[in-house]
Amino acid sequence: MLVSQFDYELPPELIAQEAVEPRDHSRLMVIRRAGPSVTDHHFYDLPEFLRAGDLLVFNDTRVIPARLHGQKDGPDGARVEVFLLKECRAGHWECLVRPGKRLKVGAVIRFPGDMTGRVVESGAEGTRIIAFSGPSDFREWLRANGTTPLPPYITKPVADPERYQTVYGVHEGSVAAPTAGLHFTTRLLDQLRQAGIAFGYLTLNVGLGTFRPVQAETIEEHHMHSEIFTLPEELVAQIAATKQAGGRVIAVGTTVVRVLESQARGGPLQAGSGDTDIFIYPGFQFRVIDGLVTNFHLPKSTLLMLVSALAGRELILESYRHAVAEGYRFFSFGDATLIL
Structure with missing residues (x-):
């Protein structure tokens, strides 16, 4: 499969240079695979699309001043x-x-x-x-x-380094933020809890490879970077209980997807720690997640390939064209999508 099949046109002015305040006032595009359909909302609307018994899985890493x-x-x-x-x-x-x-x-x-x-x-x-x-x-x-690193496409300094951290991060070790989590506020988390949504946590230390472009012409030629993770026994039990009760496992960020699907290759989900270099692209069979909260990803990137594996390449590219037409903000400080 050609890398060029995952390209799209993005006007430079749509690359977000600063975050929206409050955090949960960013926009949210909901992409439904069954149908399919694309609808426009705000991130504070997230509770409307989840239901009691669902499990949100977060990456609780923090960015170090690298x-x-x-x-x-x-x-x-x-x-x-x-x-x-x-x-x-x-x-x-x-x-x-x-x-x-x-x-x-x-x-x-x-x-x-x-x-x-x-x-x-x-x-x-x-x-x-x-x-x-x-x-x-x-x-x-x-x-x-040290100083907090920012992705190369963000040229404007961040006045408060905490704005490039999630409100729930606790384990230092990343050199880039798990940006899907930047939209959550403590208020929104409280609302989700009150709605019966459960939370689970794992840790993956995001590496610089997240921003490295794919140089190969075909996907199969690309060598994925590895990242260090910890998947606790408690979360594995939470996931099993959620699925047994008919709830959905919603990953908050592609880093969560990579850990969960890496640890479920070849059998049941396994707790543990180590490195993962899993490369998820169309044709991949998901074993754990039922949905994903994530930002908009760079053209021809491995993360765009991952969301295409989940929702289908044509639907993802169609939704990105819609996002460009509607003026959504892209990348780390940009808006979010919810794939269900």
Whole structure:
């Protein structure tokens, strides 16, 4: 299947540069697979489309301040930027670095707050493995000295970094937000609880691969990035009980879909922790989810392929054309869809 089959025209002015306030006042497109049909609403209307006994599954990760600025140790003293991707072992992080040519194995970087980084290995796709040494509490140091990264298509700074966090996130580790969750407010969550909607949580640390374009001409040639996840036993039991009672499992975000469907390949859903590089595209047989809350995704992206696998490529492209015509806002700070 050609990657070009998942392309669409998007006017640049529809790429959202800032979030709507309040969070739940973003727009919501409801895409019904049975029918099919596409209707326009607001996110605060979400309770109208769910029913008592349904289970919303959230990714409770938080974005770390992964962008660092330092100075190379040595005569040239070049200023460098380091972007943390993931901790591969204690004190060692896989990173993107700039300028890469100046940071070969053995290079030392000095950061504010008495932190030092040494490049110990060259990784895949131009990454570096950096060993950090300095203050004993690395996370505390990071909160004081790092900055929150934003996707490359957002050029306007965020005044409040918390606006790029979900209201329910608790586990730090992502370098990008699970953006479907940015629309939820505590008020809306309370309304959903009162309506008999159950909540479940898993953790997947979103990686930079989320934004990397697909370079291959065919889907089958693309190698998916991997991300670290934890799927608790409690959630597996919740899902089983929901389905037994006739309720629906609604994933909040594609990261939730990837964890649940990855852990159900080849048999019943299994709790656990590890890495997933599952690539979901049309032809995939979903075993766990019955619906999905998600944002609008980039042309020719793996996430657009995922939602096409769930709702059908033609219906998704038709709904995206409708969204463009109606002036919906796209990508991380944009509007949302609900696929049922």
